[in-house]
């Protein structure tokens with residue numbers, strides 16, 4: 247574009263975005279600030295796989311990749327606060343706005359907000375609470391969520407009820423006019439229990455219309471489930487996981503339909519300064535574009551692994567398996583089973599040896615990455631839940647969580663088979679091998695469990 251001024255016909259298009267821009271550049275171009283940070287709808291709604299990659303930015307140079315506005319401040323046209331869209335990156339940044347508008351489309355929401363981590367997102371949401379408010383949540387929850395809620399109950403005057411959210415009636419039993427927030431995960435991390443979002447949202451809103459139903463959708467991502475369409479008021483996700491997909495950033499995303507609620511959440515983000523940085527916004531936008539292909543491959547691999555383990559006698563928790571006690575409920579809400587599964591061996595030491603014998607499967611917390619991971623939640627991601635509470639909530643200490651990546655499925659099966667044999671987790675016979683602790687089913691487990699508060 248250097249050299250000659252833009253043709254007359256393109257001037258209107260270039261100037262149709264952004265603020266009045268009077269100065270000409272060194273080559274005489276009358277250009278708008280670059281770029282208008284939106285991914286506007288052009289009147290059509292495409293399939294989700296298309297929306298993931300389709301963005302428009304009206305960048306003055308038609309950059310295919312939205313620029314990173316690595317700037318803390320933005321110059322203003324007057325001393326009286328000229329009404330420019332941006333003044334300071336804590337309050338707003340074009341790269342972040344571009345990402346937020348893109349995510350809102352993908353999450354079927356009116357507004358999306360991005361912050362520095364998934365826990366940051368939950369922190370912003372819980373700042374809607376006042377001392378004396380009550381929160382109803384599950385008895386199987388990500389450890390960090392449990393930790394933040396515990397802190398609020400010991401330091402913030404919030405009453406937290408942990409109930410078995412797989413049964414909507416247990417939620418009905420505790421919801422009351424002080425219930426300000428109902429916090430759900432489905433599938434839960436790490437027990438892969440399914441929670442009936444529409445039934446719970448309807449119960450909660452009937453009992454207390456001001457109560458906010460918030461769903462942590464990290465395990466499935468917007469590709470597979472849209473809690474706002476199922477009756478939730480807020481959906482949030484750790485962008486560290488599937489949305490970004492490469493374990494190269496931390497991020498949290500909050501999406502809402504209600505404008506007033508969006509303003510309250512934005513107030514906290516601006517006031518506390520947890521908005522996602524320009525560079526991480528750019529990285530997350532890049533990651534989101536490949537969410538569809540990554541998740542399709544990860545799910546296919548997860549299904550293969552789940553069937554492999556089950557066929558060898560392990561008790562596997564995965565909503566892609568018909569043996570999952572809430573298989574129908576899951577598929578009534580979701581478009582896929584995700585790529586996180588867990589299984590038990592019956593012996594914590596055997597589980598430790600399996601995890602340590604795996605080579606392709608990295609011993610790591612987190613999930614949603616293109617690489618496959620193996621972990622022991624009670625020792626790792628959920629270690630912040632004390633042992634007594636874990637026992638009360640029927641969290642098996644031997645549980646192994648597999649977060650399946652995009653590698654070749656047979657390489658993953660081979661590596662896991664070798665780890666199972668090396669760890670002494672299986673009986674080897676002339677027909678193959680079978681789990682030593684084989685026998686118990688998920689249904690038997692579910693009937694022997696007791697919910698905790």
Ligand SMILES: Cc1ncc(COP(=O)(O)O)c(C=O)c1O
Nearest residue numbers: 363364365388435464484486497
């Ligand atoms: C279900 C779930 N929600 C929220 C979080 C928090 O996300 P982040 O690590 O990005 O803070 C995690 C994991 O960390 C998680 O597993």
Ligand SMILES: N[C@@H](CCSC[C@H](N)C(=O)O)C(=O)O
Nearest residue numbers: 388390611612613626627630
């Ligand atoms: N040490 C961290 C553990 C993070 S766990 C990350 C992820 N949600 C998972 O489930 O693996 C902490 O204390 O938060």
